[in-house]
Amino acid sequence: MSDAQRDHERLEQLLADRATEGLSGADQAELDRLLSDNPAVDPLALELAAAAAALALSEGPAQELPAHLREKVRVDAARIRPTDASMIVAAAAPTLKLAYAGWWAAAAGFAVAAVGWWWAIAPGTSGSIQSRYDRFVEQTPDLLRAEWAANVEDYAGVTGEVVWSDTRQAGFMVFKGLPANGQTQQYQLWIVDPQRDRNPVDGGVFDIVAQNGKVIVEVDPKLVVSNPQAFAITLEQPGGVVVSDGPLLIVAAPES
C-alpha cells in the first residue's frame, strides 16, 4: 500500500470515527491536516451516511417530544430566530429587498450556502479550521473582536484574539503561546453575558497539543449568548465543568 493510499484510508477511518464516536483533540488535529492535504474528499459524506443509517436502523415510530421540553425549545428559537412578518413577504416576492439590517446575516447565509452549506455549524466541519476562520471573519457583518490578555503570570506570553457573532451564535479563538494542557486537564472557554445570567456560559472545552505556532479553536456555546462582555479561559478536568472554581488564565474583553 502506498503512502497516499495509507493516508486516504486513515482519513476515511478518522471521518468514520468522528461520525460515530467523536475524536480526541489529537485525532481532530490529524483529521484537519489530512483534509487540508486532500481537498477533494467530502468531509461530511460519512456523517450524512451515519445519519441516514441511524434513521434506517431505528425501530418503531419516533417518541413524542415532552410538552415542557417543546416549550423550552420554542423559547430558545424565539431568542435566536425572532420571526418577522416582512420576511414572509420577501419570501413570496423574491424581488423585494430585506427590510431590516439584522436579516442581512440571513442573506449572507444563503450566499455562503452556495459555497459551503455547513462550514459554520459546529466544530470539525468542512475545510480546514484556518479557511473556516478566514471565511467567518470576512463574511460576518456583526463581527466582534477582542484580544487575549494574561490574567496570571504564567500565561503572560499568550497572544491572539477571539471573534464572535451574536447573529451566527458562533465564533473562533486564536492562540499563540498557549501551553499544551496534557492528558489530565482541558481548557474551557467561558462567555460572560450579564443579560443572560450571572454565571458565565460554557463555551466548550478544547485541547492544545503543541505549544508552537498559531492554534485556532471554534467556540462551542452551550446556550444562547446575546451580548458577551468578556471571554475567559480556565483549566478544568477533562470534559469541563458546569461552574468553574479555577483561576481565569487569560481573558478578552471587547471594546464597548
Next chain:
Amino acid sequence: MRVPSSLLQRVAAGDPAAVGECIDRYGGLVWSLARRMFGVAAEAEDAVQEIFIELWKSADRYNPELAAESTFVAMVARRRLIDQRRRVERRVAQAPTTPVEDIDLPADVPQNDPLVVADEVSRATEAIRTLPPDQQRVLRLAVCDGWPHQQIADYLKIPLGTVKTHVRRGLIRVRDRLQASLAVRDAEVRS
C-alpha cells in the same frame, strides 16, 4: 434571493409558523435519537435543547440539493449527542433495545411517516442489507445505539480494529449508495 421551500429555509427566513412546524416534524426524531443515546431523561432533554439551538443557528445553511432535511437534522443531532457524551465522559452501557443477533431491517419503508420516506433512508436501508450480518450488528450498535467502539468490541468479543473497519466499510457502503442516488437524480434533472 431564493424562495424558501424547506422547513429549515422557512425558519431561516423568519416565517412565524415554521418554527412550530419544525418542532412538530422533527421533535420526535431528535428526542428519540437522544433517548436512545442517553438513558437518563434529564441528559436527553439537555441534549435536545442544544440540538435545536444548533438547528436554529444553522437553518440558513441547509441545502436541499445535497441531503434530505430529515437526514440533515439527524446529522446535526448526532453530532451534538456525540459531543455531549464525550463532554461528560459518559459511556452508556445499557443494552440495545433488541438483541443484536435479531436485527431486522424494515421490509418496506413506511409511507405514512414523513421522517422515514426520505430517499436517503431507503438507499441506506438497501446498502445496509448488502453488508454481512456481523457488519450490520456493529454498524447498528455504533450509529443507532451510539456505543463507543471499544464497548462494541468488548460486547461482541472482537478486536477493536475489526469494529473500526466494520464501521468504516459500512458507512462507505452507505455513502456510495447515497452518492450514486444523487448522481442519478442530477442526471434526471439535467435531461
